[in-house]
Amino acid sequence: MNPLDRRDFLGLTLAAGAAAALPAWARPHRADNNTFFEVVPVGDKGNAFAILGEGGNSLLINDGDSSLLVDCKNGPFGQVLLDDIRKLGAGDDLTVLNTHHHGDHTAGNIAFRESSNIIAHANTLPRIDANMEWYQRMGEQAVRQLDELPADKRAMAETAVMSYAERLSSLEADMFRPTSPVIEPREFIACGSIEIELYRMGNGHTDNDLIVYCRELNLVHTGDLVFNRVHPFMDADGGCDPRNWRNVLRNVRQFGDDDTTVIPGHGSVGTKSVIDGQIKYIEDIFEAVADSISKGMTREQVTETTYGFQQGVSVDWIRPIANGFIYDLLQE
Numbered sequence: 001m002n003p004l005d006r007r008d009f010l011g012l013t014l015a016a017g018a019a020a021a022l023p024a025w026a027r028p029h030r031a032d033n034n035t036f037f038e039v040v041p042v043g044d045k046g047n048a049f050a051i052l053g054e055g056g057n058s059l060l061i062n063d064g065d066s067s068l069l070v071d072c073k074n075g076p077f078g079q080v081l082l083d084d085i086r087k088l089g090a091g092d093d094l095t096v097l098n099t100h101h102h103g104d105h106t107a108g109n110i111a112f113r114e115s116s117n118i119i120a121h122a123n124t125l126p127r128i129d130a131n132m133e134w135y136q137r138m139g140e141q142a143v144r145q146l147d148e149l150p151a152d153k154r155a156m157a158e159t160a161v162m163s164y165a166e167r168l169s170s171l172e173a174d175m176f177r178p179t180s181p182v183i184e185p186r187e188f189i190a191c192g193s194i195e196i197e198l199y200r201m202g203n204g205h206t207d208n209d210l211i212v213y214c215r216e217l218n219l220v221h222t223g224d225l226v227f228n229r230v231h232p233f234m235d236a237d238g239g240c241d242p243r244n245w246r247n248v249l250r251n252v253r254q255f256g257d258d259d260t261t262v263i264p265g266h267g268s269v270g271t272k273s274v275i276d277g278q279i280k281y282i283e284d285i286f287e288a289v290a291d292s293i294s295k296g297m298t299r300e301q302v303t304e305t306t307y308g309f310q311q312g313v314s315v316d317w318i319r320p321i322a323n324g325f326i327y328d329l330l331q332e
């Protein structure tokens, strides 16, 4: 379900009284005409926002003049994201964090690197160099995308997109590289007086996944350890380990309580049920591909198959990659 459908769905089905009892992220929210991205309030204190679109989901937490931004989206939209978070009250003391190295979470770093510390797991650093082609491709794609945007959105993004596109031949890894690598499995950072916990629990989606947990606001940003109703991208070259991925999620499942808000890397914001959905997907894909292998299916046949649990899941180009990855694992 795309964000617009979700908005309409909630808008049509919830009476105003019922809406007030829901967590902030589930209440009907109008498309905010002042921001480029879809903004979903999270955390029930009015100081935290999930920011959706043009790459991985971002999270902004504000406390006075201090702010934390988790993930920076596709490069051409980094400056647009910066413009949006200022509208959402981001302070001058802005810390940025990348949940992992993938381009749709780190390319926007280019707009933040001069003025902000950028935290990421240490394993992210060498992988940024390998992203350069991805960072460049984004520029070309974004220019084509401009024509598909409504006029008001285009007006907000055009200058940023065109200026990124003009720099494609001079992009360097240092423009994107995090400045503050972390190595411990558990670290604490502060956003003003708000404590944020960072966890790395081994390889999952990549070899540098950080999980961001804010106990005070009762929310967790999982990065791409959770794709909510989107096929999970399994990156053979990025250290993906689907078996441990499932284990990591079982641990993340222990954070918070039944009301904990979960911001996935892709797809809609939800509760811990979206973590359960990702665990189930991983369990199902192992079972389904193992069954196919036992029936003598080839790798090509497996990649071409849409299994029952994969029906209706978004971003279908990822599905054959996931099926093929699991096939290869089971053949080892």
Ligand SMILES: [Zn+2]
Binding pocket: 100, 102, 205, 224, 233
């Ligand atoms: Zn990713």
